[in-house]
Amino acid sequence: MNILLVEDSAAEVSALSAILHAQGHTLVVCAGGDAALLQFSHQAYDVIITGAFVPGLDGFALTQAIQQRIVPRWQPVIIVFRECDEGLQARAIEAGADSFLVAPVTAATLNARLMVIERLQAMQRDADARMTQLSRFLAAEEEDLHIARHLIEHQMSPDGVRRLEDPAIEVWQQTCTRLGGNMVSVNRAPNGVLHAMLGDASGYGLSACVSLLPLIAPFYRMTSKGLSLQTIVRELNAKVRQALPENRAVAAQLVAVDTREGVISVWNGGMPTAFMLDGFGHHFMEFPLTHPPFGMVSDDDFDDRIEQHAFTRGEQLVLVTDGLLEAVGPLGKRFGEEGLAASLVGLPRSQRRKELMAAIDVHLAGEAPADDMTLLLIDCEKEAIPAHPLPAKVVSPRQLGHWHFELLIGVNEFSHIDVVPLLLDVVGRFESMQGKTGELFVILSELFNNALDHGILRLDSRLKHAHDGLETWLLLREERLTALSHGEICIAVAQVNEGGRLWLRVHCRDSGPGFDVASSLARLAQQSQEHVDERMHGRGLALIKRMAERLSFNESGNEVTVLLPIGNA
Secondary structure: OEEEEEOOOHHHHHHHHHHHHHOOOEEEEEOOHHHHHHHHHHOOOOEEEEEOOOOOOOHHHHHHHHHHHHOOOOOOEEEEEOOOOHHHHHHHHHHOOOEEEEOOOOHHHHHHHHHHHHHHHHHHHHHHHHHHHHHHHHHHHHHHHHHHHHHHHHHHOOOOOOHHHOOOEEEEEEOOOOOOEEEEEEEEOOOOOEEEEEEEEOOOHHHHHHHHHHHHHHHHHHHHHOOOHHHHHHHHHHHHHHHOOOOOOEEEEEEEEEOOOOEEEEEEEOOOOEEEEOOOOOEEEEEOOOEOOEOOOOOOOOOOOOEEEEOOOOEEEEEEOHHHHOOEOOOOOEOHHHHHHHHHOOOOHHHHHHHHHHHHHHHHOOOOOOOOEEEEEEEEOOOOOOOOOOOOOOEOOOOOOOEEEEEEEEOOOOOOOOHHHHHHHHHOOOHHHOOOHHHHHHHHHHHHHHHHHHHHOOOOHHHHHOOOHHHHHHHHHHHHHHHOOOOEEEEEEEEEEEOOEEEEEEEEEEOOOOOOHHHHHHHHHHHOOOOHHHOOOOHHHHHHHHHOOEEEEOOOOOEEEEEEEEEEO
């Protein structure tokens, strides 16, 4: 060991030097405390042995000065007394000495003290090495997490659009110190339907972040195409099973809010139950249907059933992760459903997020949460149909030729194929249709749904006028669709050049018996003078009539043709 000996007595220096040299230690001698402090500032020593009352800084003051300089490291110091005095020994400990000896010092006693210090120093070096290794590991993990977060953020806004700023949603998140796997994704379909996904991957850190990656890109891709919620959740389950190990799963809740129809659809995979608050802040509806998280079951066993409910005006959907409900305060009490309800129920929409944040702060009392916490609020406000025709977008296509295609689907495909996105994918490949896919999505959706609901399933829109009429409509639609044994729908789309202009012609035919065209058109003309946002039926045809140049039916009413202007030829 490399030892600094501080002693002004030649006899003590000689005796201690002989012992230390005999034990193989290296020795530097200083006659006083001031010289020793200066020597210590230029060179590190394994142990300092000092007399209690050396000239200049005495042993107590020297020990205190050295320990102040060395913080937070440890510097072993042994103080030698000329006589045994408990008061002096207490002063030595208070000054920061590790041990003390009484002269004359024997070789056995000194060697025992140094062996203890040497073992402690070996443990210190091992602890320092482990701390260095841990620091490097944590730095590498933080860099990995930074990259994972960047990848997730990039996938959530690949085109630079900040979709979480959608005015219909409010998000609050608080991460734990270990970084959990919460994620919120929001996107709108071509027809304006709002899609939201709240995900919660199991575990913490990098594994949780990486587990979210298989969900994000497919979610944005499929919602941008207008695919149905059932199709989306089934595909996401397949992606998770394909990308992650068998023991990994991702809980998620997906929502589709159709503000034009006033219908909200929810699929829940292992998340807390979502609920609705009405315009007055009263808790009035829950979505209790729960499925296993993504990745837990095969495609054959996967259940894509969704819950659908109607809304009118001022409602708000509330979704949370279990980290919020399971947040435990200093007294061991979880925040729970009671805390969530107390912070939201009875308040106007503008105050709910702020009130929840305050309630969580009070509950945790400054402690960090054990898991990520996320709150997602979605406004459900039924919108009105525009009172005036939508402005036509004039394009100058290079290809002015005619093209035409049609799709014929039967009863077996009604529930398993997203017809409208399939058609839209084909139409969107033509240059002349650039910028028109949003309007075309609405038209195709209305024509197909009208043919299926009224032509094939024979549903009467007047059902929606009754109390809970839309709920009854949705249930009856599901029952008839399940029991359906025959029927077909054909949709033909063509681009035509007539009168120096380009037109898109959409023709839809169903195998149903049709309807009274004359009375329906008369009723449609009368409804065009009413507040269309107050009606529960007839909204689709009214919207198509405002968007299209021409809307016509055959005599029986089971065929309809829409002519949509594209631009000048």
